[in-house]
Amino acid sequence: MADSDPSASAPAPPRTGGGRKIDLVADKLDSRDLFVGTREITITHGEHSYRLRLTSQNKLILTK
Template structure:
């Protein structure tokens, strides 16, 4: 996944972030992105952070739960 530089984010610009294997693009405004774009119709995504993987789930009550 590619991301904007810290300098770009601090300036509040918009950036597209590309993900794989199913390539899609997310719009980041400043340091904010819309969860609807992040989940893209799914209820769960996996976030890789260093050597660890985290699950971010959207509940039936529209809450977010992050687990390791």
Template sequence: MTDETKTPPAEPRVLSSEDLLRGAREVAIQHGAETYRLRLTNNDKLILTK
């Protein structure tokens, strides 16, 4: 296969933080056996923690 025939990688799906949080300041994200927390800070930044 040459470089000319390679399929370009698909663009990642884009989700807005408003859609994820739905008015909350924090959501839990389940990934396999782990739970992560996505939190909106007072400075309007996002923090993802395990």
């Protein structure tokens, strides 16, 4: 029987053309995989964009 809970739906397929693949294992990813060759990435969530930055003290800062 199919589950009608929308939160249980399958994740969206990855977008193509990004140039790299990041593996997700047990709902976790390594931040080192995000920051290959850069110290800042942009995350799009719906219509909003967020900046995730790796600081000089190796901390993460997320800003809108």
